[in-house]
Amino acid sequence: MSKNNRQHKLNEYHPHLREEADYFNDENVSIQIRLYNKHNILEFEPENTQDGLALLSRYPDHNIWVNIDGINKDIVHRVCKHFNVHKLFINDILSVGQRAKMDDIDDGTIFILVPVLRWDSITNVVTKEQLSLIVGKNFIVTFQEEPHMDPFEGIRTAMRNVQHPLRQRNIDFLLYYLMDAVVDDYFNLLDELSVRIEELDSKINSRRIPSWFLDRLSKVRKDVFFVKRTISPVRDVVNSLWMKDIGLIEDTNKKYFKDILDHILLAIEYNENYRETTVNLQDLYINQLNTKTNEVMKILTIVTTLMAPATLIGSIYGMNFEKMPLLDYRYGYEIILLLAFGCTIGMLWYFRKRRWF
Numbered sequence: 001m002s003k004n005n006r007q008h009k010l011n012e013y014h015p016h017l018r019e020e021a022d023y024f025n026d027e028n029v030s031i032q033i034r035l036y037n038k039h040n041i042l043e044f045e046p047e048n049t050q051d052g053l054a055l056l057s058r059y060p061d062h063n064i065w066v067n068i069d070g071i072n073k074d075i076v077h078r079v080c081k082h083f084n085v086h087k088l089f090i091n092d093i094l095s096v097g098q099r100a101k102m103d104d105i106d107d108g109t110i111f112i113l114v115p116v117l118r119w120d121s122i123t124n125v126v127t128k129e130q131l132s133l134i135v136g137k138n139f140i141v142t143f144q145e146e147p148h149m150d151p152f153e154g155i156r157t158a159m160r161n162v163q164h165p166l167r168q169r170n171i172d173f174l175l176y177y178l179m180d181a182v183v184d185d186y187f188n189l190l191d192e193l194s195v196r197i198e199e200l201d202s203k204i205n206s207r208r209i210p211s212w213f214l215d216r217l218s219k220v221r222k223d224v225f226f227v228k229r230t231i232s233p234v235r236d237v238v239n240s241l242w243m244k245d246i247g248l249i250e251d252t253n254k255k256y257f258k259d260i261l262d263h264i265l266l267a268i269e270y271n272e273n274y275r276e277t278t279v280n281l282q283d284l285y286i287n288q289l290n291t292k293t294n295e296v297m298k299i300l301t302i303v304t305t306l307m308a309p310a311t312l313i314g315s316i317y318g319m320n321f322e323k324m325p326l327l328d329y330r331y332g333y334e335i336i337l338l339l340a341f342g343c344t345i346g347m348l349w350y351f352r353k354r355r356w357f
Contacts, residue, residue, distance in 0.1 A: 030147055032045055033045075033064070034067075035063070037063060049075050053078070065139070066142070067144070069150065070144075083134060110134070110246065110248055111132075114133070115234070117230060119192040126223045126226055129146050135248060136171070140171060151185040172250055187270075193224060204284055228268070239261055241260075242257040242260075242261055302356070309340055313340050317336060
């Protein structure tokens, strides 16, 4: 089952009811391998996992980036066995819906889970995939659930430039670029949410609020809440990469992870502003509904009050008594009408004088 076909739940992940990802057959999984150093870069897209892993031992003096698009249980186990990845990390790769986290173990390997978020323009919902990164001394392996959410094309282009810092530095600098690409991609989603919130804000002050307003506002609020719940743990992951003493990350490169931390904090701040705006829009919508309801009730009350004298007079003269004033008088009917209209006009003048409407 594709990730995009799953609805976001408040409790996406349950440790005892974990859902193992196994979306693709072996032949539908895409594997890209990049071997690079200061002097050259080699790019491969092997047809199967065995051929791809066999290439790695031929270039021991190169940094390795293996990117796998599509989750297949057998392929995940095969690749992780090649890189001696702990079984717990394999379970995390296959278990979807987890919060962002980072673990480092004694052999120096780093395991990172981060969410990749995009706006699906077809379904108009926020889509999420779980990106898993395994970082070793000279390698990074990335597992992506779906290839169309890949935010790394700019990194691939940069790696082909021999003068680019990626080619001149160790594997931790590639980790910085990968994490930075994921976090920067959040701002594209936030821009889309901003456009939709601004559209709602322009409609709330219109003379007639569209019937779809509350439905769209509810959907935007749900998306904003989902984004907040998803990206907030990424702050802790990036902070750990910056602050913790991790052997794979050189001290000279620590400042770059601080830059990512600044970006994720800014994204969280933007999203919090959006959340407050949606709350204010909902309050304003409810206030306007109440105001309109009060105006309608006010008009109905005034009309009822103005009609009260005529109703009272009509009720009295509708009684079946033989002797009533003006019953036998020639102009009695006209006098009663003038009396009813006179009372109504007098009350109308009094209400206007008191500025009740």
